[in-house]
Amino acid sequence: DGGITQSPKYLFRKEGQNVTLSCEQNLNHDAMYWYRQDPGQGLRLIYYSQIVNDFQKGDIAEGYSVSREKKESFPLTVTSAQKNPTAFYLCASSWGQGLPEAFFGQGTRLTVV
Amino acid sequence: SQQGEEDPQALSIQEGENATMNCSYKTSINNLQWYRQNSGRGLVHLILIRSNEREKHSGRLRVTLDTSKKSSSLLITASRAADTASYFCATDTGGSEKLVFGKGTKLTVNP
Numbered sequence: 001d002g003g004i005t006q007s008p009k010y011l012f013r014k015e016g017q018n019v020t021l022s023c024e025q026n027l028n029h030d031a032m033y034w035y036r037q038d039p040g041q042g043l044r045l046i047y048y049s050q051i052v053n054d055f056q057k058g059d060i061a062e063g064y065s066v067s068r069e070k071k072e073s074f075p076l077t078v079t080s081a082q083k084n085p086t087a088f089y090l091c092a093s094s095w096g097q098g099l100p101e102a103f104f105g106q107g108t109r110l111t112v113v
Numbered sequence: 114s115q116q117g118e119e120d121p122q123a124l125s126i127q128e129g130e131n132a133t134m135n136c137s138y139k140t141s142i143n144n145l146q147w148y149r150q151n152s153g154r155g156l157v158h159l160i161l162i163r164s165n166e167r168e169k170h171s172g173r174l175r176v177t178l179d180t181s182k183k184s185s186s187l188l189i190t191a192s193r194a195a196d197t198a199s200y201f202c203a204t205d206t207g208g209s210e211k212l213v214f215g216k217g218t219k220l221t222v223n224p
Contacts, residue, residue, distance in 0.1 A: 031210040042119075042201060042216035043156075050210045058211070090155055096210040100144050102203070104155030 003027070006091050006105035012113050013078070013085065021076045021108045023091035029103070031096035032074035036060060037088040037107075046089075049074055050096055078110065086112050117145075117202040117215030125221040132189040134218040136202035137182075143205050145178055147187045150199045150217070159187075159200075194224045 004025040013019045023032065031050050035043040045058030049068040063082025068074055074093075078085045088109050092102040120135045136145070144163050148156040162169045162178045162185065169176045175188040189196055201217045 033212060035214070040219075043214040045211065045213060048211055056209070056211070059213075088153075092156070092212075094210065094212070098143075100146065100205045100210070100212060101158050101161055102146075102148075102156070102212060104157070106155045107153070109153075 004091060004093050004103050004105045006089075006108050008108060009106065011108055011110045013110060015112055016080045018077055018079050019110065021078070021089055021091075021110070023074045023076065023105060025072055025074075025093045025103070027093055027103060028071070029093035029095055030071070031094045032068065033092040033094075033102065034058075034064070034066065034074070034076045035090045035092065037090060043090060046076065085110055117204055117213065119200070119202060119215045119218040121218060122216070123219045123221070125223065126192060128192060128194055128222055128224050130192055130222075132192050132196070132220055132222070134187045134200050134220070136185045136187070136215055138185075138202075138204050138215075139183065140206060141180075143207055145176075145185050146203045147174075147176060147185075148201045148203060148214075150201065152198075156201065189220075192220075192222045194222050196220060196222045 007022045033048045034046040047066045049055035065077045091105045094102045117136045117138045146161045147159045150156045160171045173190045178185045199217045199219045203214045
């Protein structure tokens with residue numbers, strides 16, 4: 001089955017720790033995205049990548065880092081510099097190149113304990 | 114900053130009624146899309162309308178786009194309880210794949 005997979009579904013982090021959220025897609029999509037969603041709120045763009053080995057900051061990139069070493073993978077690291085990391089994180093991918101329909105993973109809920 | 118702003122923030126209707134949600138955006142766009150999100154899940158693409166289109170239909174969905182007013186509307190006809198979800202608009206602009214979402218409209222359809 002083609003799709004986009006996020007793991008883990010739930011993640012707990014102690015203050016001061018870095019954590020990495022996984023996002024894998026087998027749709028052969030060029031573009032990938034990370035969004036943050038807070039309760040009752042919309043999606044805010046953290047980072048996006050249009051091609052392998054390239055990525056751009058979104059609107060709320062501070063305290064986050066990404067890599068795009070492989071086309072199918074776009075992991076997000078939430079660093080200790082992110083002061084309020086508790087949120088629902090969504091990864092998405094699209095063909096790009098004028099085909100912007102995005103496919104989403106099921107999300108990772110990160111909680112700081 | 115979020116490009117799209119949906120209106121209303123919340124909408125409650127009875128089954129069988131029509132639901133209309135609006136989206137306003139700030140800058141010129143290439144495409145505008147509507148997505149649906151069930152609680153605690155990922156988003157699902159519903160429909161895309163390009164900047165040179167004015168209206169598009171898909172099943173019970175009708176989307177309009179007015180680029181002069183920088184606004185779009187999503188109409189769901191003959192709503193069902195299963196339509197209960199949050200609905201988001203998303204826009205992309207020329208030159209990049211950046212995809213920006215609004216804050217969403219939470220629709221409740223009462224049986």
